[in-house]
Every structure is written in structure tokens, then in C-alpha cells.
Amino acid sequence: MMVIETVAPSEIGQVCAAYAKRGFRLQTMVGTDERRLSGAYVVRYLFVDDVAHETVECRATIPADKPSYSSATPHVPAADWYEREVFDLLGLRPVGHPRLEPLVLHGERLGEYYPLRKDFDIAAELPPVVRRVAPAALPDGYFEVPVGPIHAGVIEPGHFRFTMRGEVVEALRADLFYTHRGLEKRAEGMPLADGLRIAEQACGVCSVSHALSYAQAVEALVNIAPPPAAGWIRVVLAELERLYNHVGDVGNICAGIGFSVGAMHGARLKEELQQLNDNVVGHRFLRGAVAVGGVAQGLGAAKRDQVRSALERLTPDFSALADVILSHGIVCDRLRDTGRLTPQAAARLGVVGPALRASGVSRDVRRDAPYAAYGALSIAVPTYPQGDVMARLEQRIAEFFGSVALIQEALWRLDSAPKPQPADLCAPLPSAAPFAYGVGVSESPRGENVHFVMANEHGAVERLRIRSASYANWPAVTSAAVDNLIADFPLINKSFELCYACCDR
Amino acid sequence: MWKLARYRMAAGIATRPLADILADQTGESGVPNETAPAGQLPPELLREWRSRLHGAFGGSLHLRHVDSGSCNACEWELTALMNPVYDMQRLGIDFVASPRHADVLVVTGGLTRNLAEAVRLTYEATAHPKAVLAVGDCACGAGLLGRTYAQSGRVDTCVPVLVSIPGCPPHPHRIIRGLLEVMARLEEA
Numbered sequence: 001m002m003v004i005e006t007v008a009p010s011e012i013g014q015v016c017a018a019y020a021k022r023g024f025r026l027q028t029m030v031g032t033d034e035r036r037l038s039g040a041y042v043v044r045y046l047f048v049d050d051v052a053h054e055t056v057e058c059r060a061t062i063p064a065d066k067p068s069y070s071s072a073t074p075h076v077p078a079a080d081w082y083e084r085e086v087f088d089l090l091g092l093r094p095v096g097h098p099r100l101e102p103l104v105l106h107g108e109r110l111g112e113y114y115p116l117r118k119d120f121d122i123a124a125e126l127p128p129v130v131r132r133v134a135p136a137a138l139p140d141g142y143f144e145v146p147v148g149p150i151h152a153g154v155i156e157p158g159h160f161r162f163t164m165r166g167e168v169v170e171a172l173r174a175d176l177f178y179t180h181r182g183l184e185k186r187a188e189g190m191p192l193a194d195g196l197r198i199a200e201q202a203c204g205v206c207s208v209s210h211a212l213s214y215a216q217a218v219e220a221l222v223n224i225a226p227p228p229a230a231g232w233i234r235v236v237l238a239e240l241e242r243l244y245n246h247v248g249d250v251g252n253i254c255a256g257i258g259f260s261v262g263a264m265h266g267a268r269l270k271e272e273l274q275q276l277n278d279n280v281v282g283h284r285f286l287r288g289a290v291a292v293g294g295v296a297q298g299l300g301a302a303k304r305d306q307v308r309s310a311l312e313r314l315t316p317d318f319s320a321l322a323d324v325i326l327s328h329g330i331v332c333d334r335l336r337d338t339g340r341l342t343p344q345a346a347a348r349l350g351v352v353g354p355a356l357r358a359s360g361v362s363r364d365v366r367r368d369a370p371y372a373a374y375g376a377l378s379i380a381v382p383t384y385p386q387g388d389v390m391a392r393l394e395q396r397i398a399e400f401f402g403s404v405a406l407i408q409e410a411l412w413r414l415d416s417a418p419k420p421q422p423a424d425l426c427a428p429l430p431s432a433a434p435f436a437y438g439v440g441v442s443e444s445p446r447g448e449n450v451h452f453v454m455a456n457e458h459g460a461v462e463r464l465r466i467r468s469a470s471y472a473n474w475p476a477v478t479s480a481a482v483d484n485l486i487a488d489f490p491l492i493n494k495s496f497e498l499c500y501a502c503c504d505r
Numbered sequence: 506m507w508k509l510a511r512y513r514m515a516a517g518i519a520t521r522p523l524a525d526i527l528a529d530q531t532g533e534s535g536v537p538n539e540t541a542p543a544g545q546l547p548p549e550l551l552r553e554w555r556s557r558l559h560g561a562f563g564g565s566l567h568l569r570h571v572d573s574g575s576c577n578a579c580e581w582e583l584t585a586l587m588n589p590v591y592d593m594q595r596l597g598i599d600f601v602a603s604p605r606h607a608d609v610l611v612v613t614g615g616l617t618r619n620l621a622e623a624v625r626l627t628y629e630a631t632a633h634p635k636a637v638l639a640v641g642d643c644a645c646g647a648g649l650l651g652r653t654y655a656q657s658g659r660v661d662t663c664v665p666v667l668v669s670i671p672g673c674p675p676h677p678h679r680i681i682r683g684l685l686e687v688m689a690r691l692e693e694a
Contacts, residue, residue, distance in 0.1 A: 182653030204578025
């Protein structure tokens, strides 16, 4: 049950601070242009209490002629990016924000260009980016290492600025949002059912999770539940996604220290899992399988057998590989104590997913706020207390086996149910109330993905806000890199395995 | 060490023969295949491939990847080219760390405003002769997101594209056939 607290724009920062003090965690923050409805903008902060399972929405209505509100960032550090993004895209100024630099729209602040305002045309051209790079004023013995946005490997773009003292990283700033594509604006005006294809584009490798979060947000908005068979198929899809991501990342962590055997066999197993995805769903990244109201395709007996036999073959293979990696002295030596994220830092920054669990905090959306058919399953949530790269590697290895067990259970449930008719796979979508909104949350391989979807008066998307796990976790990477050797940064970065695309959108 | 050796022995060789990869059309139903016309026999393709590779680049083609605003799916498929199954390096093709070392820029994504400058500078930094391979629907101008305030929706608004490989994302074997096309075009030029 969601509690809604409406406050004045000048007080919202203090109200958020009070919730943070009571142990609530900022889940997402959304700014909307509701001038058509009420002549004003609205900002909504969603806070959750993970122990009491309570959700609170703090809301402030911001008059169009005075677009500012009091910032929560001085009291709730996790609100930093959200407020800067809302200022960039909607022009609502968070008064009292400590670092109000442009975030999503690079370069100098543009002034009157606010793309998420309703009177802004999506294809309007913005002025080109003007970058002014000034050398940092550093004390003697310190220097800066700029890296990116184009990196040496086949990876996504981001700019990192390391402040170094010798080999040791003293501070790290990550400038992201290079791949900001205007995805949320593109979804606006699309029929609610079709918006899912846009949500899938947020991230190639968490497509299922984004599709699920979006579908659940719309389902909450129109108040329907997917049929039971669809719930079980959603579990299989979400766990197949976790498998290839986790296996791929185990390989990537090995690549980060030049341990070729682990890297190559991790890549081989990931390829086999992606071929399984292709055979079962028709897409190597499982796109197009989820639909609003259920799933887009069934999972017949032949396909279930295919999944089962592939997992029977790949599970012992991965288990042996994990054993090779974890019993290799040099590998363990490199991974232990590297890139440590303390539980306190994780809590302060609002970290989610395997990175949080590897810092000893037991939280998993699948168990704590069950969706799809997870409520009917017993979800083991392993945790590792150390918070270093080793812990994050072990975390993923443990979660691999958890996912295999969940898939086997879901397949068994599908076996014992009668063959589903098309109506058992997808519930029809009723029309949506104007300006109604829903929130969908799912656990991607990287952590909690939160989608906020609001409908307009024609039953189409009025506003989509995607808060991916990577968006929440990026500040943790910069925090974990401090006091490590710069040569270990690629390894630390890989151990968090964050996407740039679903952070930047 | 014993465990490692045993695991390597037990895992065997996963690499697919090149002829298999070139002939594989999995996941491409309904998508026009630009680089391998239907009916072409794999051995002929294989012979062509080998002659192109040795003729045009002395047995080595160096690629530099540039992300111009992709969703990360194309990146994963490019990375897959280097896994033991496709093992692109055995064909003399490899990704290099600098545009200065590259013959071909492999560009993914729909050219965001925030990356336009980086893509242009990377192209300028690449030595002649050079070519751009656009990988994926977004780079080719057929992406779902299209043109927005934040991206132009295609890379040829910034750099000249020699060959386009559509797909969301294109399958690794399709990318390999696209590389064949690049070599053929470079040889003609």
C-alpha cells in the first residue's frame, strides 16, 4: 500500500530528509509536466522501507511560473542525480543542491531547452555540445588521468577522471550519460502496450527485466494481473537472463586480471546460454518475449525440454569452471580486498542488486516484493559480507545456481499445468484512467529496475521514467575505486558489471 | 593447476568451422541478407573469404569499435566474435585499442548528441585508407528510437559509412559476413 504525502515545494527537501532518517530508501524520483491537467509540474520521490515493506510517495506540485523546489540531496545523497536530471530535462530547479552541473545534456547549460516539457518537439535539434576542460588545481604530488569516453576495448562510453597520487586512486569522477538517446521522450504518446518495445531498448542485456518492470507498471496502472502460466514463463525468462549475464561477468572478471582460461570459458558458456535463448525465444537477448498483461509466446514441452537438457549440461560445466577460478591462488590474491564497498557506503548511496548483497545486505526484489510467480517460490538470497571483487564474483556464482533451481521449479510447474490457451498467456488490456500511474519493480542481473509509467487521456504513455540498477549503482563504483591501484580499476568496474545505456537512456 | 589442466582437457574445442559460420542463417528469417545471397555455396564463400583476407590486407584486418549510443546489445555481439565459438582472431581479424592502428571503424548506436564529437575525432584519428562499418539498426538509421533531441538516429550524418549491417542486434555470423563485404568493397576501391 502506498502512502502519499503532498507537501509544498519549499518543504519537500526536509520531508525527504525525515523519511531518510527513519530508514526509508529512495527508490526513484520522477518529474512530470502536468500543466495540461493542473497548470503545474509535479515531482514525486518514492521511498521504501525494506523492513516494513512500506512505500511512501512524497509529492510536490510546482507552479509553472516559479519552477523550483527545495533539494533533498544535502540530506539524501542518493537524490543527487535524479534532481540534476529533472533540472536538465524539465527545468525544475532544486534549490540548495550542492553540485548543480548539467548531467544528462552535456556541455554548457542550455537554458530554455527542456526536452521533457510537453511543448518541446522530440525531433527538435539542440545546440551542439560545448565542452570546456580546465586542468584541475591539485596539490603537489597529485595528477589527473582522464580516460574515455571511447575506451580501448569493446565497451560502452563513459568518461572517468582519476585523481592519482602515484599508483593509488585518491578520487574518481565518472561523467556518464554519453549514450542519452531520448528514450523516455520517445515512449510518450505511444499506446501503453507498445511502450514495452521502447522500454526493452533501454538495455540490450537486461531486456527482460526492463520489459517486466514496464509491464508491471502498466498492469498496476490498469489494475490487472497476468495469468498464472504467464507468471511462470516470466520467471523462466528473467532467470535465463540472469544466467547469461552472471556467467558472462564471471568470465569478464577473469579477463580483468588476464586470466585467459576463465575469460574464454566464461565467454564460451555465455555463448551457449545465448544460443539457448535464441532457440527458445528466437532472440539471443530474449527480446520480444514479454508482453503487457503476460507473455508474447508460450513455452511448449519441447522448448522446456531444451532448456532442461541445456542446463543439465551447462550447470556441471560452470560449476567446474567456478572451482578452477576459486582454487587458483593468484586469481584469489588479485580479487581479495580489491574494490571494497562497505555496507555503510552501500546504504548511503542506495546500492542495489548483487553489489549490495556482496556487501552483506540481504535484499532481493524477487523475495521482498515478489512479482511474476516468484511469490510461490522460495527464494534463497545468498550474501557475502566482504564487499570486495571476490565477494561480488562469489555472489554471482552462488546466484547462478539459485537461478538454475528456480528455472527447474518453474519448468516443473509448467509441466504439471494443462496446456495453456492463448488467453492463458496474456490478459487483455483495459483502458487506462487519464493521468493514472503505476510503478513496476523487478530484479535484473544488476539489481532493482524501477519503471514509472503514467497514462494520458488517450490511454497512451504520458510519462515513462526508467530507473535502472546501474543508475543506482554507478556512484558505488567511484566510491569502491578509491584507495585502489589504478590498474585494478577495470577489474573493479567489471565486478559491478553496470550498463551505461540503461543508466543514460 | 591440475584442476585447470583437467578442465581445459574436458572442455574440448568449442570453435565452429568457418564454413559453418558463413552458412549459418539462424535467427535471420524474414530479414534480407545483404552479404550472402541465397544459393551461394559455403565452400565458394570460404574460398572468396580467404582470397579477400590474404589479398587485401596481407592477412590482417584491424577494427576499432566506437559506441555512438548503443544499448549494449551490439557490443555484446561484437565481443562474442572473440569468444572461442566464433574466434575471429583465427581469421586474421582483431579489435585494436587505438584508431591509429585501425583499418575499419565499427560503429554501433544512433549517434547521440553527447558522443558526436568523440565519433568525429575518432574517425579523424584513423589512418587512411579507412572504412566505417555501421553495426545494428540504430547505426544504420532503422532503430526503434529514431531521431530525437538527443540523437540523430544514424551514424552517416557524421561519418561516411561503407557497409551497414542491420539487425537488433545482428547475429555474430552476420557481422562476420559483413566484414567480408567490407573487404570486398575496400579491394574494389
